[in-house]
Amino acid sequence: MNFLSRMPSWVGHHVAAIRMVVVLTLLLGLAYPLAMTAVAQVPGLHHRAQGSQLTGADGKKAGSELIGQSFLDKKGRPIPYYFQARPSNAGDGYDGSASAAGNLGPESTVDVLPTKGGPDSGAQSLLTQVCSRSKAVADLEHVDGSRPFCTHDGVGAVLGVFRADGTSGRATRVISLNQACPAKPFRTSYEGVAVECAKPGADYSKAVTTPVRGNAPAHPKVPANAVTASASGLDPQISTAYAKLQTPRIARERGMSEAAVRDLVDEYTDGRGLGVLGEPAVNVVMLNAALDRAHPVKGA
Incomplete structure (x- = not known):
């Protein structure tokens, strides 16, 4: 044993x-x-295994080809000689440790207006975020930034209508909910009642929320992906339409022909997944790095 x-x-x-x-x-x-x-370490896999690292114009590592970047100056303004990426809700922007969406849906149309003396008070609705981004892109690209349900000053065109019988009956008072006083309301009157600007902190909960479409075109000049973030907040791609919108500015700022810029855009455009899924998209991070290598901006 x-x-x-x-x-x-x-x-x-x-x-x-x-x-x-x-x-x-x-x-x-x-x-x-x-x-x-x-x-x-097998050839063809090594680059991806290392995180698809991006090489900048100076030969140093400049992030990943798979994660977007913000091309803004220290004051948060778009750098004019770079293609701009789509918005990001991941942390302060494209933060891989805070990948997230905004979690706001189509019912998010009314802002919480900031109160005087409270710099961190208030919150923008999804509609106002879209409207303000559209205006900012339009100002940068010198195009018409109007879009349905947006005011000329870049907030959601939403009225709060008080009615005689609660939710029905004649209008007795009308507030432009997203335009804080002393702003001039986007409409002077609604159903014969003068429209008032909104007072921060005032209670308009009994008003009927009424979005106003306006006369903006059904297909705005500023594409949807220029004003909405991706689900992950990390996508480095933009649509070909948004790249096309930015091409004249890039050509002007870098002293290139628009044809040369379009050629580079085509080079960094990915087709549909499996040939049928989604839409072609342009990798902005790789495109901007290529621009810096081929057509650097003096003094940048």
């Missing part, structure tokens, strides 16, 4: 468990990672 057979059964169970831990540690903690590391 050997030693193991004379041991209590519980000792045998522990010995077997220890053996299994040692085997799995060697297999999954050592052999498997080493095998995957070796596979990652």
